Amino acid sequence: MTGIGRRTSAPKELVRAADRISFVYLDRCVINRDSNAITATDERGTVHLPAAAVGVLMLGPGTTITHQAIALMADSGSTVVWVGEHGVRYYAHGTAASRTSRLVQAQAEAVTNTRSRLRVARAMYGMRFPDEDVSELTMQQLRGREGTRVRRIYREHAERTGVEWTGRSYDREDWDTSDPINQALSAANAALYGVVHSVIVALGCSPALGFVHTGHHRSFVYDIADLYKAELTIPVAFDIAAGTAPDVTGETRRQLRDILHNGKLLRRCARDIERLLLGEETADPGIYEYFAIDSIAALWDGRSDVVPGGVAYRSEP
Numbered sequence: 001m002t003g004i005g006r007r008t009s010a011p012k013e014l015v016r017a018a019d020r021i022s023f024v025y026l027d028r029c030v031i032n033r034d035s036n037a038i039t040a041t042d043e044r045g046t047v048h049l050p051a052a053a054v055g056v057l058m059l060g061p062g063t064t065i066t067h068q069a070i071a072l073m074a075d076s077g078s079t080v081v082w083v084g085e086h087g088v089r090y091y092a093h094g095t096a097a098s099r100t101s102r103l104v105q106a107q108a109e110a111v112t113n114t115r116s117r118l119r120v121a122r123a124m125y126g127m128r129f130p131d132e133d134v135s136e137l138t139m140q141q142l143r144g145r146e147g148t149r150v151r152r153i154y155r156e157h158a159e160r161t162g163v164e165w166t167g168r169s170y171d172r173e174d175w176d177t178s179d180p181i182n183q184a185l186s187a188a189n190a191a192l193y194g195v196v197h198s199v200i201v202a203l204g205c206s207p208a209l210g211f212v213h214t215g216h217h218r219s220f221v222y223d224i225a226d227l228y229k230a231e232l233t234i235p236v237a238f239d240i241a242a243g244t245a246p247d248v249t250g251e252t253r254r255q256l257r258d259i260l261h262n263g264k265l266l267r268r269c270a271r272d273i274e275r276l277l278l279g280e281e282t283a284d285p286g287i288y289e290y291f292a293i294d295s296i297a298a299l300w301d302g303r304s305d306v307v308p309g310g311v312a313y314r315s316e317p
Contacts, residue, residue: 023202023266024049025086027060033068036076052076056202058083070094081198086257087266088191093201104204106277107220111209120211123276127227139212153230161242180248181241187249188233189225191256193218196225199269205277227272232259 029042037048038057051072057080059065065080073080074095082091110116118139125142126134128149134142158165163181178186200207200220210219212226236256245251298306307313 023056023058024054025058025060025083025261026063027085028062029064031057031059031063031065031069033066033072036072038069038072051078054078056081056198058087058198060085060087079202081202083198084191084194085253086261087195087198088253088257088260089194090197090201093198101204103274103277104206107205107209110277111211117211119279120276123279124212124223124227127272128230150230153234157234157238161238163238163241179241181237183248184237184240184252185233187252188237188256189229191253192225192228192233192260193221195260195265196228196269197221199266200224200273203270203273205273224269224273228265228269232256232263232265 026040029040032039032041033051034048036051038051038054040047040049054073054076055078057073057078059080059082061084070080079094081093083089084091110120121139121142122134122137125137125146126132128146132145134145137145154165154168157163164179165181166179168185169178169182197207197218205220207221208217208219210216210221210223213219213222216222233256236259237252240248240252240255243251298308301307
């Protein structure tokens with residue numbers, strides 16, 4: 001039983017970060033605690049998940065979770081994110097799974113320096129232009145090239161599906177006046193934003209500190225989501241608009257939900273964020289490092305390094 005005064009698990013008692021499951025999604029069940037395991041119960045029975053073996057628990061529609069289960073997740077160095085079906089909406093999250101500030105500190109340092117911010121922005125555009133050299137382009141040039149690319153992609157999918165395309169246009173106050181393709185694009189993008197937002201907060205990054213987008217509490221969400229639109233949301237939206245679905249937005253969300261779930265976007269998104277913020281060109285980035293536990297915080301030294309925390313320092317003569 002968890003209670004006041006109960007010690008939290010020491011790092012050595014937890015499952016190694018490299019051995020954890022990164023994301024587990026549950027819906028339409030009751031989630032409780034049984035010793036050191038999370039239990040999920042529905043009409044088919046009960047399954048047990050060792051809490052310390054889970055990095056992020058994503059709770060979809062129809063879930064009910066107990067206080068004891070939440071306490072166990074927190075004690076195990078795991079996090080909980082409340083989402084829409086298969087993660088296509090982000091609602092809220094608990095303590096980040098990452099107990100190290102490595103990623104968010106790298107994000108803050110990069111976004112507050114013009115050179116490093118441009119470096120990350122170029123890297124983002126480079127992921128979209130894999131066959132082009134963007135290392136010397138300015139932000140203005142990058143935006144222009146991206147605009148040309150997106151217009152070409154819209155035109156190609158319009159020709160492929162036979163959907164009439166007159167441009168991206170919608171009115172938030174009068175949704176029904178939008179044509180089917182713009183309704184489908186908006187629904188698909190909203191679903192993608194939910195998944196990306198969930199990954200960002202699970203890794204301990206700030207959704208607000210964007211590199212291309214700025215001034216919005218989801219700026220970084222829009223940055224990362226833009227990496228996948230040409231591959232995921234635009235094709236789905238045109239396919240739906242070309243069909244006869246009576247509920248364009250609902251069918252778009254359902255199809256994109258299945259594509260995102262089957263395509264392992266959560267893991268891919270986490271890897272891409274690491275590459276962008278840390279600049280590591282490794283073949284298989286260690287995304288599980290984010291689920292490690294830091295036992296003692298370090299102290300800023302006022303120079304270029306840090307010193308250990310938990311030490312009684314004396315004033316220098």
